[in-house]
Amino acid sequence: MISYDSISLRTWSKLGQRGAFAAVSSFEIARQVPSSVIVTADLGFLSGLDRFKAKFPDRFFNVGIAEQNMVGVSAGLAQEGMTVFATTYATFVTMRSCEQVRHFLGYMRSNVKIVGSGAGLVMGYSGNTHYTFEDIAMMRVIPNIVVLSPADAAETVKATIAAANYSGPVYIRLTGGLNVPMVYKEDYDFAIGKNVLLKPDGDVAIFATGTVAYNALQAAMELARRGVQARVVNVHTIKPLDVESVLRESRACRLLVSVEEHSRLGGLGGALAEVLAGCGSRAPLLRLGISDQYHHAGDHNYLLGLNGLLPEQIAQSVFAAYSQLD
Numbered sequence: 001m002i003s004y005d006s007i008s009l010r011t012w013s014k015l016g017q018r019g020a021f022a023a024v025s026s027f028e029i030a031r032q033v034p035s036s037v038i039v040t041a042d043l044g045f046l047s048g049l050d051r052f053k054a055k056f057p058d059r060f061f062n063v064g065i066a067e068q069n070m071v072g073v074s075a076g077l078a079q080e081g082m083t084v085f086a087t088t089y090a091t092f093v094t095m096r097s098c099e100q101v102r103h104f105l106g107y108m109r110s111n112v113k114i115v116g117s118g119a120g121l122v123m124g125y126s127g128n129t130h131y132t133f134e135d136i137a138m139m140r141v142i143p144n145i146v147v148l149s150p151a152d153a154a155e156t157v158k159a160t161i162a163a164a165n166y167s168g169p170v171y172i173r174l175t176g177g178l179n180v181p182m183v184y185k186e187d188y189d190f191a192i193g194k195n196v197l198l199k200p201d202g203d204v205a206i207f208a209t210g211t212v213a214y215n216a217l218q219a220a221m222e223l224a225r226r227g228v229q230a231r232v233v234n235v236h237t238i239k240p241l242d243v244e245s246v247l248r249e250s251r252a253c254r255l256l257v258s259v260e261e262h263s264r265l266g267g268l269g270g271a272l273a274e275v276l277a278g279c280g281s282r283a284p285l286l287r288l289g290i291s292d293q294y295h296h297a298g299d300h301n302y303l304l305g306l307n308g309l310l311p312e313q314i315a316q317s318v319f320a321a322y323s324q325l326d
Helices: 006-032 050-055 067-079 090-096 098-107 135-140 153-164 212-225 243-252 268-277 300-306 311-323
Strands: 036-040 060-062 083-089 112-119 146-148 170-175 196-199 204-208 230-234 237-239 255-263 285-290
Touching: 006 036, 006 050, 006 083, 006 112, 006 153, 006 170, 036 067, 067 083, 067 090, 067 098, 067 112, 083 090, 083 153, 090 098, 090 112, 090 135, 090 170, 098 112, 112 153, 135 146, 135 170, 135 237, 135 255, 135 268, 146 153, 153 170, 196 212, 204 212, 204 243, 204 268, 204 311, 212 230, 212 255, 212 311, 230 243, 237 268, 243 268, 255 268, 255 311, 268 285, 285 311
Parallel strands: 036 060, 036 083, 083 112, 112 170, 146 170, 204 230, 204 255, 255 285
Antiparallel strands: 146 237, 196 230
């Protein structure tokens, strides 16, 4: 059984989201779900799944550098009654394999959980071929697919276990590298489709997803020093979106903000805008995310800074928008 004690949480944080999936989630899923298997597109070693492969050689399949085939094989295994986790880099499984995901998973409702690692800008030195800032937009538009975006390593463990016990296709988006900051420092209740209020109170609501949720919390602390109180909401489920939570915050706050390591178009900010457009909300929405352009290769934090996603930059953007309110 998994224990969400302080030692475990710190250890998982050092491993990062990808490492937490490989070293913790995969074994717990194997224990809880006897029908579970893992399929990868030549990313076993880089995903840290060697230990899983050694312990469960009959439950691990490497199809080679063939992401489209990986999705097809995974769907076939699912049709035979298996609970399948298919993992590779997020950019390849969502973009190169989009048609296969649409037909074999969304249309067929196959019980396959895609684990897309290296999402966002963390693959910085590999350049734009490995950046993944379109994946939320692409996955959430496909019917029947749940889209999860955990905030830290601990939530990665909870999200993947929840996905294993959910019947149907799921996309799990893993961001950040090693030493991912801890958003959660103790156990908590995780439920697909239910936001988590990380910081209550304030007339600004910051909705954040992925590992930049930590940056949003740090930004809220900086805003408090400037006299602006902001609540922070972790949107770990992009689809189905927790509409009730969004509407509740829109009624209580003067300014709404989305923070995501994804394009400002079509991701969390787009999902919030769709809800708010139909409810008559008077609170404006400030969308912070990756700008609509390609960037050069570079360090992860450098790239976050280019897109205004570092804590002090988030705080400054929110403060400027808040100062312009009537």
